[in-house]
Amino acid sequence: MGKSKTLLFTTAQNDLADLAKALAHPARIAIIQYLANSQSCINVTLVTELGLAQATISQHLRELKELGLVRGSIEGASVNYCLDLTRWREVQQHFQSFFEQISESNTNGLCCN
Amino acid sequence: MGKSKTLLFTTAQNDLADLAKALAHPARIAIIQYLANSQSCINVTLVTELGLAQATISQHLRELKELGLVRGSIEGASVNYCLDLTRWREVQQHFQSFFEQISESNTNGLCCN
DNA sequence: ATAGTAAATCGCAATATCACGATGATATGA
DNA sequence: TCATATCATCGTGATATTGCGATTTACTAT
Numbered sequence A, B: 001m002g003k004s005k006t007l008l009f010t011t012a013q014n015d016l017a018d019l020a021k022a023l024a025h026p027a028r029i030a031i032i033q034y035l036a037n038s039q040s041c042i043n044v045t046l047v048t049e050l051g052l053a054q055a056t057i058s059q060h061l062r063e064l065k066e067l068g069l070v071r072g073s074i075e076g077a078s079v080n081y082c083l084d085l086t087r088w089r090e091v092q093q094h095f096q097s098f099f100e101q102i103s104e105s106n107t108n109g110l111c112c113n
Numbered sequence C: 001a002t003a004g005t006a007a008a009t010c011g012c013a014a015t016a017t018c019a020c021g022a023t024g025a026t027a028t029g030a
Numbered sequence D: 001t002c003a004t005a006t007c008a009t010c011g012t013g014a015t016a017t018t019g020c021g022a023t024t025t026a027c028t029a030t
Helices: A011-022 A026-037 A046-050 A054-066 A084-105 B011-024 B026-037 B046-050 B054-066 B085-103
Strands: A069-073 A076-081 B068-075 B079-085
Touching: A011 B011, A011 B026, A011 B068, A026 A046, A026 A069, A026 A076, A026 B011, A026 B046, A026 B085, A046 A054, A046 B011, A054 A069, A054 B079, A076 A084, A076 B085, A084 B085, B026 B046, B026 B054, B026 B079, B046 B054, B054 B068, B079 B085
Parallel strands: none
Antiparallel strands: A069 A076, B068 B079
């Protein structure tokens, strides 16, 4: 990407951007939704569910794990993945305060009609 | 990227991913916040505010405009940008229902301890 | 007209992302 | 032990993103 100039921005801005990046791919959205809906924490049934290669799913899971959104625990030969709900509440909070900042915007139709 | 396989996913999943992508860069977060906080709709004062080149800002603004998050109206030689608050309420709704889906998750600590 | 300012666009270089086959590590069951 | 199954990681090709200088377009003021 030609080096995103993270130094120009605040930590909060970079953090939110990183979280958004994690959600910036339909496969990751789908993985998260699948984990949210499945009773048991699911491993790579995701491969057959989503129609992507095992290596690809694994890579997406790693990104989600790196941000703490998903955890995995070894269960014999396989790995059980699940959402870290505590972390997700945090994340939701981040987004929420961002959105609030916008809705409290004083751009009251004063411009751009 | 090697062609993201959008066809495998639902429209809702792709849409949310696209919105997230728009927020997946600190410069765009900063632009949005600046627009939210400024009284008048601001043009590329953003260049001096953010410390990025004019071409770069213009490109980020275009991405935001393409998703309808930001509008610009020509004002003589310059352009006034502002947030489309109606659109933003929509966007917030998208994210909110995604987060609700997660918090209603039945992953009640049954796994991954 | 001419010069100056504001912004969009083009084209490039650097880097990041996505998808996947292949390989390797580990664990299970015969 | 040996075959099989589940994952993670590496390496690679294809594509996308960032950032910017240079150019172009449009308007303003002199």
